Amino acid sequence: MKAVVHVSLKSGVLDPQGKAVADTLARMGYSEVGSARVGKVIELDLTGAPDKSAAEARVKEMCEKLLANTVIESYRIELV
């Protein structure tokens, strides 16, 4: 099984990397770009075959403990 974790900054949290991307694109002539946000995707290969809900609970635990900083980031888990 594979888990895909999407980590993004909560809305309202400043995103300097996104701002740099948007500013640079504007400077390059892509005036249609209003703003940009940059997030992370972490793909985990899960070995063994636990059931889906158990796997999701484990991945949620990993997010809370390591993968996301829940003070400023939100995450979304997708199992495929």
Next chain:
Amino acid sequence: MKAVVHVSLKSGVLDPQGKAVADTLARMGYSEVGSARVGKVIELDLTGAPDKSAAEARVKEMCEKLLANTVIESYRIELV
């Protein structure tokens, strides 16, 4: 319109950040994690309303020129 660009390392390219994540999760007791890959997601807010295929062509150009390093990274564009 919104464009979501997924940038990930091509397979075969070493991913030290992903390796660090996988090793750390294993050390924390999550032995089901075989490997991990870390990618980026860039969300662009596009103002104006060009048609979808024109917008996609422009975003593709942005990827080639700035958002992805096509030597080692592949990208996927999603318009929403």
